[in-house]
Amino acid sequence: MLVNSKNLKNVKVRTKSGIFLGRLASLDLDADNGHLISLHVRTSGMLPGLMDEEALVAWSQVLSMSEKEIVVTDAFVTQGATWIKKRFAAPSAQFKERTESA
Numbered sequence: 384m385l386v387n388s389k390n391l392k393n394v395k396v397r398t399k400s401g402i403f404l405g406r407l408a409s410l411d412l413d414a415d416n417g418h419l420i421s422l423h424v425r426t427s428g429m430l431p432g433l434m435d436e437e438a439l440v441a442w443s444q445v446l447s448m449s450e451k452e453i454v455v456t457d458a459f460v461t462q463g464a465t466w467i468k469k470r471f472a473a474p475s476a477q478f479k480e481r482t483e484s485a
Contacts, residue, residue, distance in 0.1 A: 390450045396424045398457045399446055407453060408437055418442070422453065 388410065396404045405426035413420050422445065424438040446454045 384449070386448065386450055391448075391453075394450065394453055396422070396440070396453045396455060399454055400457050402457075404438060404455070 391407050391410070393406045396407055398404065405424040408423040408425040410422055411420040412418070419442045421442060422440040424440055426436050426438055440455050444456045444458070446456060448454075
């Protein structure tokens with residue numbers, strides 16, 4: 384099944400047993416071979432956009448993917464979960480950081 388990456392943005396991500404993890408934020412691709420490496424799943428903090436975290440899900444933990452939902456292994460929650468805390472910064476500081484690293 385062909386799925387366009389635009390249609391995957393903000394798709395719900397859950398475990399096989401139904402635990403809602405968050406929504407897809409982005410994908411990591413290996414530019415050398417074109418393989419999908421991992422998914423970044425945005426988990427909401429108390430206020431959307433503030434204190435959000437991202438879970439990094441290895442491609443090997445993805446069971447199914449569609450434009451409606453992504454299902455990952457239950458083991459993701461207890462093993463191999465990598466959490467990336469997003470720093471809170473003013474939008475102008477985030478823009479400056481992105482442009483300097485580019």
